[in-house]
Amino acid sequence: MPRPAINGADLAWMMTATALVLLMTPALGFFYGGMAGNKNVLNTILMSMVTLGFSLVAWALVGYSLAFSAGNALLGDLRWALLHGVNLAPGQALSPTIAPVIYMAFQATFAVITTALVSGGIIGRMRFQAYLMFVTLWIACVYAPIAHWVWGGGWLGSLGALDFAGGTVVHVNAGVAALVAALVVGNRGEYGRQAFVPGNVPFVLLGAALLWFGWFGFNGGSAVASNGLAALAFVNTFLAPAGTMVVWALLDLKRAGKVTAIGVASAIVVGLVVITPASGFVPPIWALVMGGLGAFPSYFAMHWRARTSVDESLDVFAGHAVGGATGAILTGVFAVKAWNTVQNGLIAGNPRQVLIQVLAVAGAAAYSALGTLVLLKVIGALMPLRASHQDQALGMDPTQHGEEAYASGEGTVLVLPELTPEPRLESARAEA
Helix, strand or coil, X not given: CCCCCCCHHHHHHHHHHHHHHHHHHHHHHHHHHHHCCHHHHHHHHHHHHCHHHHHHHHHHHHHHHHHHCCCCCCCCCCCCHHHCCCCXXXXXXXXXXXXXXXXXXXXXXXXXXXXXXXXXXXXXXXXXXXXXXXXXXXXXXXXXXXXXXXXXXXXXXXXXXXXXXXXXXXXXXXXXHHHHHHHHHCCCCCECCECCCCCCHHHHHHHHHHHHHHHHHHHHHHHCCXXXXXXXXXXXXXXXXXXXXXXXXXXXXXXXXXXCHHXXXXXXXXXXXXXXXXXXXXXXXXXXXXXXXXHHHHHHHHHHHHCCCCCCCCCHHHHXXXXXXXXXXXXXXXXXXXXXXXXXXXXXXXXXXXXXXXXHHHHHHHHHHHHHHHHHHHHHHHCCCECCHHHHHHCHHHHHHCCCCCCCCCCCCCCCCCCCCCHHHHHHHHHC
16 A cells, blocks of 8 residues: 655645744734733743743653543543654644644644743743743643643544634633633732733734734644635634724724724734634634624623733733633534535534533633642642742842843943034024
């Protein structure tokens, strides 16, 4: 029997998609960093950037195997630990036309950005050493099991849960974990005593724009081929955030009479989150509708959270957990088999799919909450999770990293020689 051949177009697209998704993690750093205060900008961006090292290593060592090897309904086994057997030969069920090593790399970028998303719940107060341990262990203990449930042959996938690119695996998972982390680590020392003012709004817009750009690989690459399904996911990723942005802007105009840059950036991200689980399952017009509908739950969840005493000021839960749950459930409403060849949803005559989607959201949320709680408690028993109040007051940039994002004016002073004014300038002054 001839050995399956690599499809060059599929491989080229998947390598491109992998690079696009990898870009999303530093983009997230700028999105989060722009919303952090000036004394915490570097720390916040680094919380995303370091996942490119620590989380990637954990993924290569055990995470990929636990998520995607056969195992059982709850967890994969260790047959691919240390990337043993992850090679260049196509034909595996998950990567029929591309090299398995590229599929591993593509899925690694998902694991990395999911971990980075959690950092938005703990900015400005978690000790960096504790955070490094957290992001390394969270991949294996929390992310990998949920990925296996949905994509690796686990119980949710067997049940028929639809999650094209990560509504439950990535967004519900990360959003719930961020909220749990915020509650366990506790509020910042200054929280509630002074307004939370974004330090660099252009960073937020830049981050949102780059996230949208990278998200074409996130959703389009989840087809694992250069085909019509990838094109459908690509176009849906193009349309849904537009619908969210329009509705979000109208809600802002009604509530406050103005459209804000932070609001526009938030709308883009929420729209991308909402369409992620549905991107390869719904027709483009429904993607636009989903984007518009998805604005409401996250918008009101953000404003409700702001009135609580919970210091989750970057609204990872409202944007990602609420947005991801909304998108996952609406996938069960709008999925059309004629477009995806997999399953119909409610509008096409299959109401049971909505119940399956609700179960998938609940299962992912429950395990993420429990796993994150246990992991943080264990790490907290080994080392302090919180920076001291003094370190928080001074800022996480200088106290955790010995660096500052913006010059304070206390560095080297340059003394310029006194210049002799030009005669024409002096005569003009005299005439004035």
